[in-house]
Amino acid sequence: AKEVGILAMDIYFPPTCVKQEELEAYDGASKGKYTIGLGQDCLTFCTELEDVISMSLTVVTSLLEKYQIDPKRIGRLEVGTETVIDKSKSIKTWLMQIFEESGNTDIEGVDSTNACYGGTAALFNCVNWVESSSWDGRYGLAVCTDSAVYAEGPARPTGGAAAIAMLIGPNAPIAFESKYRGTHMSHVYDFYKPNLASEYPVVDGKLSQTCYLMALDQCYKQFCSKFEKYEEKQFSISDADYIVFHSPYNKLVQKSFARLYFNDFLRNSSSVQKEAKEKMEPFSSLTRDESYQSRDLEKTSQQVAKDLYDEKVQPSTLIPKQVGNMYTASLYAAFASVLHNKLSNLVGKRIVMFSYGSGLSSTMFSFRIQDGQHPFTISNIGTVMNINGKLESRHVFPPEKFIETMKLMEHRYGAKDFVTAKETSLLSPGTFYLERVDSVYRRFYAKK
Numbered sequence: 001a002k003e004v005g006i007l008a009m010d011i012y013f014p015p016t017c018v019k020q021e022e023l024e025a026y027d028g029a030s031k032g033k034y035t036i037g038l039g040q041d042c043l044t045f046c047t048e049l050e051d052v053i054s055m056s057l058t059v060v061t062s063l064l065e066k067y068q069i070d071p072k073r074i075g076r077l078e079v080g081t082e083t084v085i086d087k088s089k090s091i092k093t094w095l096m097q098i099f100e101e102s103g104n105t106d107i108e109g110v111d112s113t114n115a116c117y118g119g120t121a122a123l124f125n126c127v128n129w130v131e132s133s134s135w136d137g138r139y140g141l142a143v144c145t146d147s148a149v150y151a152e153g154p155a156r157p158t159g160g161a162a163a164i165a166m167l168i169g170p171n172a173p174i175a176f177e178s179k180y181r182g183t184h185m186s187h188v189y190d191f192y193k194p195n196l197a198s199e200y201p202v203v204d205g206k207l208s209q210t211c212y213l214m215a216l217d218q219c220y221k222q223f224c225s226k227f228e229k230y231e232e233k234q235f236s237i238s239d240a241d242y243i244v245f246h247s248p249y250n251k252l253v254q255k256s257f258a259r260l261y262f263n264d265f266l267r268n269s270s271s272v273q274k275e276a277k278e279k280m281e282p283f284s285s286l287t288r289d290e291s292y293q294s295r296d297l298e299k300t301s302q303q304v305a306k307d308l309y310d311e312k313v314q315p316s317t318l319i320p321k322q323v324g325n326m327y328t329a330s331l332y333a334a335f336a337s338v339l340h341n342k343l344s345n346l347v348g349k350r351i352v353m354f355s356y357g358s359g360l361s362s363t364m365f366s367f368r369i370q371d372g373q374h375p376f377t378i379s380n381i382g383t384v385m386n387i388n389g390k391l392e393s394r395h396v397f398p399p400e401k402f403i404e405t406m407k408l409m410e411h412r413y414g415a416k417d418f419v420t421a422k423e424t425s426l427l428s429p430g431t432f433y434l435e436r437v438d439s440v441y442r443r444f445y446a447k448k
């Protein structure tokens, strides 16, 4: 198969959110800490009605309906998630309900988990399958679904929730440049979930930021060297029209782009202009470790890279700023933001993606955008995703209500024998929701 990639996409996030400006005041943080300091506008969260299973049921059903895909045409279904609801039964098996109805049980794939990287693993598994000799001519479907929730404290405002489904096949409008993948994997304790009785991670915030930037450096190095091997010319950020980052919060994305720019400076690349070079010169003698700690380098590189950030990165920031960290879905929600913002002007463009999952696993890879064939075109993907409509129809909750929901969900995590409230008025038609969990932990969902 040729030009394998994403044929179609859909995104779902709950209609319930809290404004960061209000959360910041409620938490007693200094004004601007969450909105400017973290760079976030809103945080979307699941109420007791929704979870990673319901969100993935919603998004997969919606994708199949809106692109009119016969469920029998799916031959591989992969789910990336780091929200564990069951230690054995994968979310993929819940999604099989959709396919069993049409008599299709011949579908490979299970769940992939490693923090925010699981979605990328799921996507790669689908792409690799379509490119392989075991491909049977049907579509792959990669699903990312997560609810990011943190204990009270500085990490809590970086929560979020969403699910994304991506249909994979040949002759795709969003085609992988498979040869240029650069990966970095390593053993660190920056963010992990050792307490199986709690949904909350143990997180070393500062270490996770440094690990993210170190992984970015390593992946960029690998990505550039693979590109250079095949293209016989140097790669720099000028060769990328858009750069999309996993987005725990927007400030880290700003720092990450500046870090790539610093890498280009160190590699003496043509993407760095003379004036910027002069400003960066004092930092050329820092050791690598020093360079992760230098506040001056961080500030200077962000300042000299600002115009390029606005051009190449800013279009990807819409959904991540509005919804928050969506863990496995975060990178693909950022990518969906580029599609939404640059809809009519993407054919021929290269989009570089950086996926990071704590613990850690990370990959940089790229897409080339092409004309597709209806219904698999960029403009149709934009119409189906209806991002403005979804963002505008959200319901803003006061912080008190968000905190109340977090408390309730702490009790509900891992619990049995309960029913949820029947109040589904905020959910739009077609949304799946949790109705009850019985005495042997079986979960029952309904569709509004």
Ligand code: ACO
Binding pocket: 030, 031, 032, 033, 034, 036, 037, 038, 116, 154, 155, 156, 158, 191, 203, 204, 205, 206, 208, 209, 212, 247, 248, 249, 251, 252, 325, 358
């Ligand atoms: N106005 C403007 N900016 C402010 C204000 C204010 N009133 N107050 C603080 N800030 C700035 C700080 O200067 C800082 O910005 P800087 O990094 O550019 O200096 C920023 O706000 C954050 O404030 P800090 O005090 O540094 O950080 P804090 O202790 O509040 O925690 C952190 C932030 C570490 C990101 C925390 O939210 C966290 O642990 N998040 C989860 C971990 C995470 O997402 N890691 C990323 C990769 S791993 C993953 O994806 C899960």
